[in-house]
Amino acid sequence: MKQTIITISREFGSGGHFIGEEVSKRLGIPFYDKNIIQQIAEKTGFSEDFVKEQSEYAPSKNMFAYAFVGRDHTGSSLSDRIYAAQTQVIRNLAEKGSCIIIGRCADYILKDRPDTYHIFVYGDEYEKISRTQQLFNLSEKDARAMNRDMDKKRRLHYEYYTDRKWGDPQNHCMCLNTSALDTERCIRYILDLFE
Amino acid sequence: MKQTIITISREFGSGGHFIGEEVSKRLGIPFYDKNIIQQIAEKTGFSEDFVKEQSEYAPSKNMFAYAFVGRDHTGSSLSDRIYAAQTQVIRNLAEKGSCIIIGRCADYILKDRPDTYHIFVYGDEYEKISRTQQLFNLSEKDARAMNRDMDKKRRLHYEYYTDRKWGDPQNHCMCLNTSALDTERCIRYILDLFE
Numbered sequence: 001m002k003q004t005i006i007t008i009s010r011e012f013g014s015g016g017h018f019i020g021e022e023v024s025k026r027l028g029i030p031f032y033d034k035n036i037i038q039q040i041a042e043k044t045g046f047s048e049d050f051v052k053e054q055s056e057y058a059p060s061k062n063m064f065a066y067a068f069v070g071r072d073h074t075g076s077s078l079s080d081r082i083y084a085a086q087t088q089v090i091r092n093l094a095e096k097g098s099c100i101i102i103g104r105c106a107d108y109i110l111k112d113r114p115d116t117y118h119i120f121v122y123g124d125e126y127e128k129i130s131r132t133q134q135l136f137n138l139s140e141k142d143a144r145a146m147n148r149d150m151d152k153k154r155r156l157h158y159e160y161y162t163d164r165k166w167g168d169p170q171n172h173c174m175c176l177n178t179s180a181l182d183t184e185r186c187i188r189y190i191l192d193l194f195e
Numbered sequence: 196m197k198q199t200i201i202t203i204s205r206e207f208g209s210g211g212h213f214i215g216e217e218v219s220k221r222l223g224i225p226f227y228d229k230n231i232i233q234q235i236a237e238k239t240g241f242s243e244d245f246v247k248e249q250s251e252y253a254p255s256k257n258m259f260a261y262a263f264v265g266r267d268h269t270g271s272s273l274s275d276r277i278y279a280a281q282t283q284v285i286r287n288l289a290e291k292g293s294c295i296i297i298g299r300c301a302d303y304i305l306k307d308r309p310d311t312y313h314i315f316v317y318g319d320e321y322e323k324i325s326r327t328q329q330l331f332n333l334s335e336k337d338a339r340a341m342n343r344d345m346d347k348k349r350r351l352h353y354e355y356y357t358d359r360k361w362g363d364p365q366n367h368c369m370c371l372n373t374s375a376l377d378t379e380r381c382i383r384y385i386l387d388l389f390e
Binding site: 117118120122167169170172173174175176177180181185188189192193 | 315317371375380383
């Protein structure tokens, strides 16, 4: 199997995390998601909780504050330092061999590697809400609010650091709608990239 | 094989037409592209050349003129009458059984059919220009201009009649980048929808 790196960006509630995890299990290759946070925390000295918030879900109300205050003598803000560590961690992971990387601007960070496929996973409103309701045991109203809030944070973070539009097909090799295609088919399509 | 209808919207030069034609040949199901024009011409009494221009490539400089003048007693413009015929032709074709339909707002026209998959095919600038150069024996400059012009016309026509953003993943079950995935893989993915 030739070295292949898959990055998956995904709408909240679309099932993109599950799809990535399944592909990784079936191929026996590493799956990087929350474990990236731990490595960034080690590199920067920040707590895992703080890194988690900043590495993908920079809250809209704090993001620009963190982005512009707390700059060190090099002019970097706290957010910038986390993003720099994130870039380094993701580049190092990609060097190690075939893997699946979820979110965290990995599609942008690895955009110049020819052995990489960037995938966007999305879904229809109704199904995403229903998935979030089941996963977090929420009312429809709360699940809808959670999906919207998480996607807003992901989008803001991504667009701030990449100057790209989040979910733009032009930055991906394919975009898969898990509501129209079933999850198993999405897994099959991604497995096919390793052939 | 259960009835399955595939609509393919595509960027000019992306190879979407070829992919659709190949899927149709391998499955032995109808492929509707230019033959739609003939049927619209028969229905409306307009010439095939005029229908061709209006049914997908309404030229930007004329489109709004055609859209607002030449209205008959029902208030329909020439463009509106062609679009109405196009809608009817495409709906009738879908009634006949499994098929592949290229462009002409078919994804929007058939949006409420559950047996339908809507696919968007796109590609990287360099490869699309190169494909157009080969197909039409053009210089790089002329091929670039042709791609841009054709996509602009397709986009304008689509957005005018559907009130949707052309190429928006939300309106498709999947978006495939033929520059990142090879053409044969795209064909394989679409064939998989019939399984």
